[in-house]
Amino acid sequence: MKTKILFTHNTAMWYxxxxxKKISENNDLSLVFTHMDVIRDTYDKNVENNIKGLEGVNYSILQNIHGxxxxLISKALHRYDVTIGGSWDTPQELVETIFLFIITKIKREPFxxxxxxxxxxxxxxxKEKILNVIIKFLCKHANAILVPGSLHKEYFNNALNVPEExxxxxxxxxxxxxxxxxxxxxxSTLKILYVGRLIERKGVNYLLDAYNNLELENxxxxxxxxxxxxxxxxKQVQKESIENVTFTGKINNDKLExxxxxxxxxxxxxxxxxxxxxxxxxxxEAMYYYNPIIATNMVGAAPDMVKDNGIIVNEKDSPALTYAMNKILSNDTLRNKMSLKSKEIIEKEFQYCNMVDSFNDxxxxxxNN
Known part of the structure; x- marks a missing residue:
């Protein structure tokens, strides 16, 4: 018999x-999107009610009233083998998570x-201290925590006191x-690529500083x-006369290749x-296309994905960025080795089968508990 799962998630990100789709194939899945506006507000993308890629999946999109x-509560009241969710990015999402938690406990179902x-x-x-107390309680009494990497696991284990198992x-x-x-x-030209939103948290101004101090040709x-x-x-590029910088603007995902x-x-x-x-x-994405990586210590994926295929530097450290870029770009043998390693890591450890296997476990x- 298939496992009956209520899976709540804020929005339908393309990735x-x-x-x-895959977990719906072997489970009786009820997928509920609770805050579809997140993808529009963050990535300027609109998602239709008929979501391409979720054909055959039992999903619903909930309307928001005052956030x-x-x-959501009426759906949660039904019987399931497992409920999955949890968010505290906004006060409304925190309240929703608390209600989901309470309902599953009343029904004695795993959360x-x-x-x-x-x-x-x-x-x-x-406010942050109060939020932390609530989060600790929710995580301590949840049946399991799903996280994407080792940095996240360490946080839930050490900072939130969730047992490692x-x-x-x-x-x-x-x-x-x-x-x-x-x-x-x-x-003939060595191309350095940045892909992402142009917001302060992405630190692109530090990349420009570092690039401007590279003593490499072409x-x-x-x-x-x-x-x-x-x-x-x-304006920074113009003011500092930084040469050979191209701003492409937003590029559709199918053109990024x-x-x-x-x-x-x-x-x-x-x-x-x-x-x-x-x-x-x-x-x-970059590693799939054979790219060496430089990431700062403010990138959650870095400890798991940047190994012998790149370099991790401290945030806001433009000289360290310059040094790392110079080390990779000036050494063809090292760069080629890192390129192949990136492809190897992504093909072995970061495929949907890896994600689905962890979820099923x-x-x-x-x-069984």
Whole structure:
């Protein structure tokens, strides 16, 4: 008999759809999207009621009233083998999570929390302290915690006192992939690539500083993305006379392959701006296309994905970024070795089968306890 699962999630991010599709094949899945506006507000994407990629999946999109997902409680009151959810990004989502938790406890059904938090520096405010107490209680009494990486597991274990055996690493996976071609990196200009939103937390101004101090010939920095910091970054380039910098603006996902295939190095210079970067799927995408990686310690995926295929540097450290870029770009043998290693890591450890296997293990464990 299939496991009956209520899976609540805020929105239908494109990289999650294959995962939802796959787990629906072997489970009696009721998938509920509670805050679909997140994808529109964050990525300027609109999602229709008929979501391409979720054909055959039993899903529903809840309307929001004053920030609350209408109908969530009535769905939660039905009988399930396992309920999965958990969010505290907004006060409304926190309240919803508390209600889900209470309902599952009343029904004596397992509750699994899926989160991407890790121990970035937070403001020591009264609000933050109260939130932390609530989160600790929820996590301590949940039946299991799903997290994407080792940094996240360490946070839930050490900072939130969740027993290690209750924490399951379910690696994040991206579905942006296609014809990876290592030969397309062979050109006279060494191309450094940044892909992402242009907001303060992404630290692109530090990347520009670092790039400006590189003493290499025939290099180019390509910045793919858009956002509120775009004009400030362009002014920085102009003011400091930084040469060979290209701003492409926003590029559709199906067009990114060209940039990833032709780049020689991908840099993720994130900083802590109220929060670190929970994961950064650009790492998954860049590594699939044979790219060496430089990431800061504010990138949640870095400890698990940046090994012998790149370098991790401290946030806001432009000289360290310069050194790392120079080390990789000036050494063809090292760069090629890192390129192959990136592809090896992504193919072995960060596929949807890895994600689904971890999910199934967690569900099986809480059902048997």
């Amino acid at each position: 999650r759809l294959p995962f939802f 609350f997902a209408r109908g 699994i929390i899926w989160r991407e938090d890790w121990d970035w520096e937070k403001e020591n405010t009264t 209750k924490i399951h690493i379910m690696p994040n996976v991206s579905n942006i992939h296609g014809n990876a071609d290592l030969s397309k990196k062979e050109h 290099i180019e920095l390509i910045i793919v993305g858009s956002g509120p910091e775009e004009e400030n970054l362009k 060209e940039y990833y295939n032709e780049s020689n190095l991908v840099v993720i210079p994130s900083i802590n701006k109220g929060m670190g970067d929970p994961w950064v799927f650009v790492l998954n 967690a569900v099986k464990k809480v059902k």
